[in-house]
Amino acid sequence: MSETYDVVVIGSGPGGYVAAARAGALGLKTAVVEKDKALGGTCLHRGCIPTKALLHAADVYGEFKDAAKMGIVADGVRVEWEKVQKHKNQVVSSNAGGVSHLMKARKVDVYNGFGRLEGPRTVAVKAEDGSETKLSTKNVVLAVGSKPRELPFAKFDGKVVMSSDHILQVEKIPGSLCLIGGGVIGIEFASLFARLGTKVTVLEMLPQILGPADADCAKALTRELQRQGVEILTEVKVTEVKNKGNSATTTYEDSEGRAHTVDTEIVLVAVGRPPLTEGIGLDTTKATLGRGGFVDVDGMMQTAEPGVYAIGDCVNTPWLAHIASAEGLIAVEHIAGEGPAALNYDHTPSCVYSEPPVAWSGLTEAQAKEQGYEVKIGKFDFAKNAKAAILGKKRGFVKFVTDAQYGEILGVHIIGPQATDLLAEPAYAMSMETTIQDVATTVHAHPTLYEAIWEAASIAAGRAVHG
Amino acid sequence: MAEKIVMPQLGESIAEGTIVKWLKKPGDSVKKDEDLLVISTDKVEAEIPAPSTGTLLSIDVPEGETVNVGTVLGYVGEAGEKSPGGGGGGGGDAAPKKEEPAPAKKEEPQAAPAQKSAPAQSTPAPSAPSSTSAGRFVSPLVRRIAADNGIGDDELNSISGTGNNGRVTKKDLQNYIKNRGSAPAAAAPQPSASSSSSSFTQSAPTRPSAPTVQIPAGQRELVQPASSMRKVIMKNMVASKATSAHVHTFFDVDYTNIDRIRAKHKKAFKDQEGVGLTYTTFLAAATAQVLKRHPYINAEIRGTDLVFKKDVHLGMAVAIDSPEPGLMVPVVRAADQMNLRGLAHAIHDLATRVRSRRIKPDELSGGTFTITNPGNYGAIIGTPVINQPQVAILGVGRIQKEPVVKQVDGTDVIAIRNMGVLSLGFDHRLIDGATADLFMADLKTTLENWTTEP
Numbered sequence: 001m002s003e004t005y006d007v008v009v010i011g012s013g014p015g016g017y018v019a020a021a022r023a024g025a026l027g028l029k030t031a032v033v034e035k036d037k038a039l040g041g042t043c044l045h046r047g048c049i050p051t052k053a054l055l056h057a058a059d060v061y062g063e064f065k066d067a068a069k070m071g072i073v074a075d076g077v078r079v080e081w082e083k084v085q086k087h088k089n090q091v092v093s094s095n096a097g098g099v100s101h102l103m104k105a106r107k108v109d110v111y112n113g114f115g116r117l118e119g120p121r122t123v124a125v126k127a128e129d130g131s132e133t134k135l136s137t138k139n140v141v142l143a144v145g146s147k148p149r150e151l152p153f154a155k156f157d158g159k160v161v162m163s164s165d166h167i168l169q170v171e172k173i174p175g176s177l178c179l180i181g182g183g184v185i186g187i188e189f190a191s192l193f194a195r196l197g198t199k200v201t202v203l204e205m206l207p208q209i210l211g212p213a214d215a216d217c218a219k220a221l222t223r224e225l226q227r228q229g230v231e232i233l234t235e236v237k238v239t240e241v242k243n244k245g246n247s248a249t250t251t252y253e254d255s256e257g258r259a260h261t262v263d264t265e266i267v268l269v270a271v272g273r274p275p276l277t278e279g280i281g282l283d284t285t286k287a288t289l290g291r292g293g294f295v296d297v298d299g300m301m302q303t304a305e306p307g308v309y310a311i312g313d314c315v316n317t318p319w320l321a322h323i324a325s326a327e328g329l330i331a332v333e334h335i336a337g338e339g340p341a342a343l344n345y346d347h348t349p350s351c352v353y354s355e356p357p358v359a360w361s362g363l364t365e366a367q368a369k370e371q372g373y374e375v376k377i378g379k380f381d382f383a384k385n386a387k388a389a390i391l392g393k394k395r396g397f398v399k400f401v402t403d404a405q406y407g408e409i410l411g412v413h414i415i416g417p418q419a420t421d422l423l424a425e426p427a428y429a430m431s432m433e434t435t436i437q438d439v440a441t442t443v444h445a446h447p448t449l450y451e452a453i454w455e456a457a458s459i460a461a462g463r464a465v466h467g
Numbered sequence: 468m469a470e471k472i473v474m475p476q477l478g479e480s481i482a483e484g485t486i487v488k489w490l491k492k493p494g495d496s497v498k499k500d501e502d503l504l505v506i507s508t509d510k511v512e513a514e515i516p517a518p519s520t521g522t523l524l525s526i527d528v529p530e531g532e533t534v535n536v537g538t539v540l541g542y543v544g545e546a547g548e549k550s551p552g553g554g555g556g557g558g559g560d561a562a563p564k565k566e567e568p569a570p571a572k573k574e575e576p577q578a579a580p581a582q583k584s585a586p587a588q589s590t591p592a593p594s595a596p597s598s599t600s601a602g603r604f605v606s607p608l609v610r611r612i613a614a615d616n617g618i619g620d621d622e623l624n625s626i627s628g629t630g631n632n633g634r635v636t637k638k639d640l641q642n643y644i645k646n647r648g649s650a651p652a653a654a655a656p657q658p659s660a661s662s663s664s665s666s667f668t669q670s671a672p673t674r675p676s677a678p679t680v681q682i683p684a685g686q687r688e689l690v691q692p693a694s695s696m697r698k699v700i701m702k703n704m705v706a707s708k709a710t711s712a713h714v715h716t717f718f719d720v721d722y723t724n725i726d727r728i729r730a731k732h733k734k735a736f737k738d739q740e741g742v743g744l745t746y747t748t749f750l751a752a753a754t755a756q757v758l759k760r761h762p763y764i765n766a767e768i769r770g771t772d773l774v775f776k777k778d779v780h781l782g783m784a785v786a787i788d789s790p791e792p793g794l795m796v797p798v799v800r801a802a803d804q805m806n807l808r809g810l811a812h813a814i815h816d817l818a819t820r821v822r823s824r825r826i827k828p829d830e831l832s833g834g835t836f837t838i839t840n841p842g843n844y845g846a847i848i849g850t851p852v853i854n855q856p857q858v859a860i861l862g863v864g865r866i867q868k869e870p871v872v873k874q875v876d877g878t879d880v881i882a883i884r885n886m887g888v889l890s891l892g893f894d895h896r897l898i899d900g901a902t903a904d905l906f907m908a909d910l911k912t913t914l915e916n917w918t919t920e921p
Contacts, residue, residue, distance in 0.1 A: 299771060339770075341631045406611045408637065433606035433637055 005029050005137040007335055008123045010115035010280065013041020014048075015312030015324030016143030017099050023141075023332040024106030031135055032108055033115035033125050039099040040092075042145050042313070043321040046165045049095055051188055053088035054168070055353045058195040062355060069392060079196055081173050088168075111135070115144075117281030120305045124281075139307045139335045142295060143328060144280055146273035146313035154180065154241035154269055160248050161241060161267045164189070174198050176264040178250045180238050182209035184352050186270035187221070191354035194230045201231045201262050203238055203252050210352060212318075214364040214413040216379075216399060221358055221415060224395060228355075236260075241267055275314040290316060299342030301331040309335070323348055347431045351420040356396050359423040362411030362430055365401050374404040378436065378460025382416040385455070386447040393417035398456040400426070400436060407435035407461065418449050425453055436460045469544030469551050470518045472503060474528075474536050484508045485533040485695055486540065491523045493550075497543060504540065507695040511795075511828050517543055525550035604632075609640050616644055621698075625706040629770060647709045678792035696793045707855045711894035715850045715862075718907045721915050722866050722885040725749045732921050740808060742815040744921060746866060747783075751810050751838060753913045754861060755779045755802040758836055761906040763898055764891075765835050767856045773897060779803040782834030782854055783814055785821045795821045796854055798834040807921040842866065848888040858897050861910075864888035 006028035009020045017039055020032040036045065043049060057079070064077040103110050113127035123135045148163035150156055158166045164185055173196045179186045182204030194200045202209065202225075208218040209232060222232050233252070239259070240251040248267045253259055277293050287303035287310070290296045295303055295310035302309050309331040312324030326343050333340040352358040368375045378400040382388035388396075396416020402409055412426035429439050440461035444454035458464050474484050487505040491497055502514040503523065517523075524542040527550075528534050542550045605613075605623060613623050618640075626643045628635035682689045693701065707713075729744055736744040758765045758779045767774040781802040787793050797817035802810065820826045837860045841849035848864035866887035873882045889910065893903045 341629055341634075342771075344636070406608060406615070408608050433608035435607045435611060438607050 005031050005109075005135060007031075007139045007141060007332060008033065008115070008135050008137040009141040009143055009328075010123065011041060011143035011145055011312070012036075012039040012099065012110075013143060013145050013312060013324060014043040014321035015145075015328040016041065016141065017103070018325040019141050019143060019311065019328030019332045020108045021102050021106045022329050023335070024103075024108045026332065026336040026338070028332065028336060030106070030108045031111055031137070032103060033111045033113065033123060033135075035112075035114045037112070038093075038096040039103065039110065040096045041143075043324075044095050044099070045092060046168060048321050050088050050092055050168045051164075051192070052353055053091045054084060055188060055192050057084045057087070058192050059355065062195055066392060079173065081171075085169075085171075114279075116279065117142075117284050117308070120285040120287075120308050139309065141301075141328065141331050141335075142277075142280065142282075142303075142308070142310040142314055143312050143324065144276045144314045146275050146319060148269070149272045149274050151180070151238075151241070151269055151271065153239070154267065155243075156269070157243060160243050160245065160265070161269065164268070164270055167266070167268050170266070174265045176247075176266070177201070178248070178262050178264040178267045179203065179270060180241075180250070180267065181270040181272070182206075182232065182234070183211050183270060183272070184350070186268065187225075187352060187354055189268055189270070190225060190230050191228075194225065194228045195355060199229070199264075201264065202233065203236050203250070203262075204232070204234045205237060207235050209234065210358065212350065212364075213352070213358060213360060214399065214401075214411070215366060216397070217358050217360065217413050217415045220396060221352075221354060221356070224356055225354070243267075273313060273319055277314050292316065299330075300334040300340070301327050302334065307335075317343075317345060318348065318350065320348070320350065344431070347427065349423050349427045351423070353420065356393065356416050357419040358413075358415045359419040360411065360413040361423060361427045362409065363401055364411055364413070365399075368401045368403075368410045373410060375410070376402045376404040376436075376460050378402065378456040378458070380452050380455035380459060380466075382449070382452055384466055385449065385452045387449050387451070388417055390447070391417055391449075398422070398426075398452045400439075400456050400460045402436045402460045407437050409434070409436050409439070412453075414453075416449075416452070422450055422453060425450060426457075469524055469542040469548055470521075471539045471552075472515065472518060472541045472543060474506065474534055474538045474540055475515065483533055483535050486528055486530050487512060487695070488530055489526055490514075493523050493525055493541075494546075495523050496546070497521065497523055503543075508828055511826055511831065512696070512824060515540075519543055522546040522548075524548060525552045527552040604634055606634070606636075608637055609635055612637065612640055612644075618644075621702055622705070625702050625709075627710070627770075643709055646712075678788065694791055694793075696795075697791070700794060703855065704852055707852050710855055711853045711858070712896050713850075713853065713892055714895045714900070714903075715890050715892050716900070716903050716907055717848060717888055717890045718911050719886055719888050720911050721871070722746065722887055724915060725917050726866075726885040728917065728920055736808075736811075736921055740811060742811050744807070744811060745814075747814060747838075747840065747863075748807055748811045748921075749914070749917065750861075750863060751781055751783070751799065751802060751814060752805070752807055752919070753910060753917065754836070754838060755781060755805070755810075757906065757910045757913050759803055760909060761902070763902050764859045764893070764906045766858050766897060767835075768858065768894070768897055769856070776835040778835060780833050780835045782837035782857070783817065784837060784839035784851075784854075785818045787822050795826065795831060796834065796837055797821050797826055797830050798832065800833070807919065811921075837861070838863065842887060848890045850890060851892045853892055853894055858894040859903070859906075860892045862890035862892065864890070 007023045007030045009016045009032045012032050012034040016032060020030050023030040061079055064074050067074060111125045111133060113125040116124050117140060118124050121137060123137060123140060125133045148165060154161050156163050167189060176199040177193050179190055179202045182202045186202060187209055190200045190202050208215060209222055210218045226232060235255040236252045238250060238252045242249040247263055247265050249261050249263050250267055251259055251261050275293050277289060277295060285305035285308050287305040287308050288296045294316035295314050297303055297310050297315050301311050311327035311331050313319050317323055330340045330343060346362055349361045365375060365377060379397055381397045383394045388394050399413040400409060401411035409430045414422055436457050439457035440463055444451045455466055484506040487507050489504045490502055497503060497517040499520045500516040503517045504515050506513055506515055521543045524544045526541045528540045539552055542552050623635060626635050626639055628639050630636040680689060733744050762775045765776045765779060779802050781799045782796040783799060784794060784796050787795060799813045834854060834857060836857055837854040839851045839860060840863045842863050842865035845865050849862045851860045851862045853860050864887050866885055868883050869886040870881050871884045872879055891903050891907050
């Protein structure tokens with residue numbers, strides 16, 4: 001027992017490092033334990049940041065190709081994949097350096113190794129060389145994250161059958177790609193590679209892609225991806241993946257039970273991320289695991305063991321970096337006695353960085369109706385927005401789902417140019433519990449993309465101008 | 468040199484006060500420590516003395532306004548001096564020409580810095596969002612739902628919020644509306660505030676009498692604005708019913724033992740101590756002792772946390788009738804550490820000072836459990852309302868001789884015993900029926916087998 005900490009955070013992803021930085025700022029004696037060599041976790045090394053770096057390259061490539069339509073002609077535009085990868089790797093390493101620096105600035109001790117609970121007040125850190133350090137602490141925040149799910153009939157080999165971890169490092173742009181799973185992760189890779197010339201097939205078990213998204217957005221994105229040449233098959237069941245060394249044959253059944261096959265260079269399995277809660281010593285505490293191996297927590301992210309908290313992908317809340325961060329802040333602020341408010345998961349944003357991008361927060365139209373609201377929809381197409389026409393990105397819409405009685409904004413769903421940034425305004429409006437009338441009576445500048453938000457709000461509030 | 472009259476910090480938890488009445492007009496001469504004005508906080512009314520001898524130069528906050536602690540209310544200086552506050556008044560002339568009170572002047576620019584420098588200004592802890600912090604942010608959505616359900620600002624302020632900085636969210640308001648609607652069904656109807664929470668100190672000479680109202684001849688009704696104390700009572704009673712799931716349990720208690728001890732010491736006690744040895748003294752002693760064994764009764768619900776209190780701070784409901792009927796609950800701190808003599812003095816002292824309006828706001832807060840005594844007026848028992856944020860309140864019914872069937876040597880006999888009923892109003896959110904009854908059974912046994920003499 002070398003040290004006694006106020007908080008030891010296990011895992012330095014966007015949940016863990018944010019929790020540790022905040023704990024340090026609150027004056028708590030804090031340590032963070034990371035099993036990987038660099039800090040940052042899945043988000044920084046195998047998730048949000050590298051995928052978005054690659055997707056941005058595809059965006060830029062797309063802009064060049066479309067520029068001729070508005071009179072900017074660039075000949076000989078080509079993708080040099082190694083340089084794209086290099087740019088991505090630089091972004092990742094510079095961000096990882098930033099996380100290390102932040103830990104130092106906030107006086108957070110960093111331990112490299114696998115962290116495991118030995119009772120609720122001790123964390124054993126096993127380093128790569130097998131040596132073990134024991135940290136004594138008053139509180140523990142488990143931010144151990146998740147990993148890509150493997151299918152029993154499609155074992156990862158990293159060459160043909162890949163997880164999202166593998167495909168981020170792929171050395172060349174594949175000629176063909178079969179995606180098992182049409183959720184957010186899968187769809188971003190579909191959008192990336194389709195725009196770089198890959199023949200992409202998406203196999204989705206559910207009736208729509210982007211599981212939790214509003215049906216209108218899912219439908220619109222399906223149409224856009226199909227226009228880009230992506231084959232999207234829904235309500236199909238993958239039964240076999242035959243890895244032939246250089247390519248694979250994927251067999252799937254359609255909704256009528258007929259079997260089909262698709263041959264591709266690469267199969268990407270993106271069917272969810274189970275939590276990494278095995279072997280972390282939870283059984284030495286009163287903390288409990290619920291369905292799917294997620295750690296059970298309360299609104300303050302505390303487990304059944306007082307002083308042991310869990311956040312991010314290892315608890316049963318959406319797999320999103322910003323949710324992990326928010327949860328990490330709640331946990332350490334609760335430890336510090338700051339009295340944080342519990343997170344309202346109805347007001348957390350989700351983003352898909354496809355082309356066009358999709359972003360939403362709150363209830364879908366179907367969910368709102370199911371919950372018994374008298375739903376009023378306000379939907380405005382970017383086709384009628386001047387700035388979207390100037391950008392040459394007229395596909396998509398802003399859709400508000402509101403409660404007719406009080407004008408509550410129950411949900412907002414955007415697909416179209418800058419959707420992931422445009423979400424900020426309506427997401428803030430929802431979190432502050434303003435009404436749709438407040439958004440509709442706020443003056444929005446012209447010409448902007450976010451005028452579409454005002455137009456959609458005006459329609460929902462019954463004072464449409466152009467809608 | 469003009470001197471400021473500032474809104475004083477009357478206690479740790481007091482952030483603002485209301486000007487009830489100015490006792491002097493601008494231009495009037497005042498003596499140091501002479502009462503200048505009356506203010507009221509959400510706990511008490513108090514007279515504010517002049518900071519120095521001189522002339523009241525200006526009144527900068529008019530009657531009826533509520534301002535933060537530290538706000539400059541006016542200035543006292545030399546006759547003829549100009550008030551730095553600029554409030555209306557007698558600048559230049561000792562005899563005011565105007566009969567009307569000085570015009571109001573908004574104090575914001577001065578109030579802000581003054582408030583910062585006020586000592587012991589405690590910012591409310593974020594972990595315990597004040598349920599009465601007036602003027603907090605109310606979202607447009609919450610406002611619309613509140614308006615639709617006839618909930619005004621005061622009532623909104625009384626709802627405890629779970630949002631950021633204790634903000635009331637839509638869910639909080641919906642829960643409040645839902646519980647408000649169903650609360651009365653859970654318990655017997657409340658007869659009235661006064662029958663459930665009445666006076667202690669049977670020996671006190673200033674026992675309140677029934678309130679009277681003079682309706683002017685020729686009028687069918689008398690309309691008068693509620694006093695600040697009445698407003699607080701109205702708010703607290705409704706807020707408590709809306710917050711806690713009120714349930715009551717009743718136990719009869721044989722006080723014969725205590726009565727014997729009391730009768731034996733009564734006269735000597737009064738002669739030596741100058742205060743009476745009342746049933747209340749014994750009840751407070753027994754309750755404090757028993758509470759130590761029942762942590763769930765001496766507790767609080769704070770958000771989703773259960774807070775158990777080590778200290779036993781006993782609130783004692785005291786009825787007052789002057790200047791108007793009302794009710795206050797002063798707190799006997801660390802009651803579990805006092806003997807009968809200490810308790811008798813503490814209770815008498817607090818009750819006397821409540822009635823003479825010399826109680827300090829801090830002495831009215833921080834209780835962990837409350838005792839109220841409707842039996843004082845002959846009630847068999849009452850169903851008291853919980854004093855938030857506590858989770859239980861003990862009601863004491865009248866004590867009188869009654870025929871009781873007892874078994875002596877295997878034979879049933881009718882005995883004359885001093886009997887009374889105790890009720891426990893408890894918050895069923897935290898306290899289960901069994902928990903409440905175990906506490907009451909313990910209290911009953913403790914009282915019936917009482918041996919400690921004063």
